[in-house]
Amino acid sequence: MGRKQNIKITGKAHVYGDHIDTDAIIPGKYTKTLDLQTFADHVLEDLDPEFKDRVQPGDILVGGENFGCGSSREQAPLALKVAGVSAVIAKYFARIFFRNAVNIGLPVLEVSDFEIATGDELEVDLKAGAVENLTTGRRFSATKMPQVMIEILDEGGLVNYLKKYGDYRLQKDEG
Amino acid sequence: MGQTIVEKIISAHAAKNVHQGEIVIVAVDGAMASDTTAPLAITSFRAMGGKAVWDPDKCFLVIDHAAPAPNERISNLHVLMREFAAEQHCKLFEAGEGICHQLMIEKNIVRPGHIFIGADSHSCAYGAIDALGAGVGSTDLAAVWLTGKIWLKVPRTIKIELIGKIPMGIQGKDLILDVIGKTGIAGATYQAMEFCGPAVSALSLSGRISMANMMIEAGAKTGFVHPTGLKLPYTFTAELPDVEAKYHRTITIDAAAIQPMVSQPHSPDKVVAVDQVAGKKIHYAFIGTCVNGRLEDLQMAARILRDVKIHPHTRLIVGPASRQVFLDAVKDRTVEILLKAGATFIPPGCGPCVGTHSGVPGNDEVVISTANRNFKGRMGNPHAKIYLASPATVAASAREGKIANPLKYL
Numbered sequence: 001m002g003r004k005q006n007i008k009i010t011g012k013a014h015v016y017g018d019h020i021d022t023d024a025i026i027p028g029k030y031t032k033t034l035d036l037q038t039f040a041d042h043v044l045e046d047l048d049p050e051f052k053d054r055v056q057p058g059d060i061l062v063g064g065e066n067f068g069c070g071s072s073r074e075q076a077p078l079a080l081k082v083a084g085v086s087a088v089i090a091k092y093f094a095r096i097f098f099r100n101a102v103n104i105g106l107p108v109l110e111v112s113d114f115e116i117a118t119g120d121e122l123e124v125d126l127k128a129g130a131v132e133n134l135t136t137g138r139r140f141s142a143t144k145m146p147q148v149m150i151e152i153l154d155e156g157g158l159v160n161y162l163k164k165y166g167d168y169r170l171q172k173d174e175g
Numbered sequence: 176m177g178q179t180i181v182e183k184i185i186s187a188h189a190a191k192n193v194h195q196g197e198i199v200i201v202a203v204d205g206a207m208a209s210d211t212t213a214p215l216a217i218t219s220f221r222a223m224g225g226k227a228v229w230d231p232d233k234c235f236l237v238i239d240h241a242a243p244a245p246n247e248r249i250s251n252l253h254v255l256m257r258e259f260a261a262e263q264h265c266k267l268f269e270a271g272e273g274i275c276h277q278l279m280i281e282k283n284i285v286r287p288g289h290i291f292i293g294a295d296s297h298s299c300a301y302g303a304i305d306a307l308g309a310g311v312g313s314t315d316l317a318a319v320w321l322t323g324k325i326w327l328k329v330p331r332t333i334k335i336e337l338i339g340k341i342p343m344g345i346q347g348k349d350l351i352l353d354v355i356g357k358t359g360i361a362g363a364t365y366q367a368m369e370f371c372g373p374a375v376s377a378l379s380l381s382g383r384i385s386m387a388n389m390m391i392e393a394g395a396k397t398g399f400v401h402p403t404g405l406k407l408p409y410t411f412t413a414e415l416p417d418v419e420a421k422y423h424r425t426i427t428i429d430a431a432a433i434q435p436m437v438s439q440p441h442s443p444d445k446v447v448a449v450d451q452v453a454g455k456k457i458h459y460a461f462i463g464t465c466v467n468g469r470l471e472d473l474q475m476a477a478r479i480l481r482d483v484k485i486h487p488h489t490r491l492i493v494g495p496a497s498r499q500v501f502l503d504a505v506k507d508r509t510v511e512i513l514l515k516a517g518a519t520f521i522p523p524g525c526g527p528c529v530g531t532h533s534g535v536p537g538n539d540e541v542v543i544s545t546a547n548r549n550f551k552g553r554m555g556n557p558h559a560k561i562y563l564a565s566p567a568t569v570a571a572s573a574r575e576g577k578i579a580n581p582l583k584y585l
Contacts, residue, residue, distance in 0.1 A: 074312035100312035
């Protein structure tokens with residue numbers, strides 16, 4: 001999926017609460033297709049039906065705790081990505097969603113504490129793992145991802161990573 | 176340093192001793208994908224340049240989530256899966272054979288000590304037989320097809336000690352609902368769970384599968400029910416933790432005090448004892464899924480519905496977890512009892528649990544289901560309300576037309 005990631009991403013924030021589950025991100029009834037636009041057409045439909053019309057390319061989704069809990073459907077991060085979301089920030093993520101997002105090349109940042117309101121302009125620095133709220137001037141730092149995930153994200157996702165390397169590679173510091 | 180079960184199984188696959196927090200690449204023993212996840216996995220596999228899967232004997236495809244196909248779009252995805260399976264010489268389970276997790280265990284594909292990766296979040300169910308089952312998405316699964324490997328972070332473990340004797344009529348489902356109510360929906364995120372203690376040895380395989388299956392509803396990456404008392408149709412060596420294994424936390428549950436439990440809309444962790452919501456009118460009862468569609472579950476429902484009819488304003492849908500379960504339930508007349516009570520049988524598969532077909536609820540309808548999730552819209556309609564419970568509680572509720580405690584019928 002896609003290209004090398006930009007190091008800096010700027011976009012408007014859309015803020016939601018805790019435990020946004022994958023059925024809320026993309027209901028199961030829309031997951032059975034290879035037409036990726038279908039996912040985007042129904043993204044967050046049961047949570048915020050107007051989101052799909054409001055979202056602008058580059059916007060950043062902000063969740064609370066346990067973002068993406070529930071199903072293993074990769075259609076969830078794909079729905080956000082195809083709808084134009086450039087990154088997801090949350091206090092922490094459900095494990096499978098976090099892997100899936102990185103695998104399809106959607107940057108995800110775990111930021112344990114932040115002050116961000118819907119409409120705030122954000123700048124995300126992927127290399128530094130930092131989020132700046134340009135509207136308020138406040139800066140927040142993200143938890144460092146495992147090196148293997150950084151490398152996958154760097155290639156724009158796991159498809160490109162494996163196309164390039166043919167296999168997984170581990171850095172020495174990861175044991 | 177002592178090791179937990181997850182540390183032991185990952186160590187055996189990483190060819191070195193590992194402990195929580197480490198990141199490792201391991202060879203896996205098997206990979207499974209369903210019709211929700213396989214089509215995207217096939218796309219990713221081809222995009223990676225994949226020509227042949229690493230080991231056709233270890234790759235399994237299952238048509239279960241929308242099976243038989245409810246429309247031409249999904250039917251064509253099934254065609255894609257059949258063509259891929261034929262081209263790659265790997266096993267495909269057809270529509271109607273059963274639910275992926277049930278088949279992986281019932282057909283003796285997943286075995287104790289395995290690392291088995293499923294492109295379905297409930298793959299943690301394999302912990303029922305002391306295997307490390309972990310759910311992933313389509314592209315991770317495609318990478319397993321390509322390399323035979325996966326990268327994993329060794330999780331820390333929550334120990335859940337079940338003491339006391341499990342009362343009659345209390346099922347594995349009630350126990351796991353109680354635990355999820357205590358941990359919350361994110362209480363085990365990035366972690367493994369281990370169920371142990373004297374009450375575990377009395378659990379049936381079916382009850383163990385219900386418990387392991389729902390560990391993901393607390394966020395767990397994987398989990399295990401200690402194999403003490405586990406019976407399988409083949410001989411096996413069970414992996415137990417070291418005495419000095421290090422646990423993140425321990426929760427002790429007095430099984431003797433557990434009552435029939437219910438999850439309320441719209442989250443599996445909104446758990447209360449059934450008596451707290453008893454009397455709530457229901458429109459639709461569903462018994463089935465990978466959590467509770469086995470013979471023991473159907474037999475439990477038949478005990479409660481023998482020689483009676485379900486309440487006239489209620490409908491009951493039953494989906495056996497596999498063709499084998501269906502056949503066994505036909506042979507011992509469980510199916511007959513349930514049909515006479517007014518049940519509608521659907522083909523073995525995920526059915527209404529995932530909201531695609533075979534029983535989508537209407538607006539404002541109240542459903543009581545044996546499934547594992549009740550998120551808003553889960554069954555295909557965001558305006559329905561879903562309660563989760565054991566087969567006994569769902570059957571008793573179908574009988575009364577309202578949420579009911581099953582113990583009076585047992």
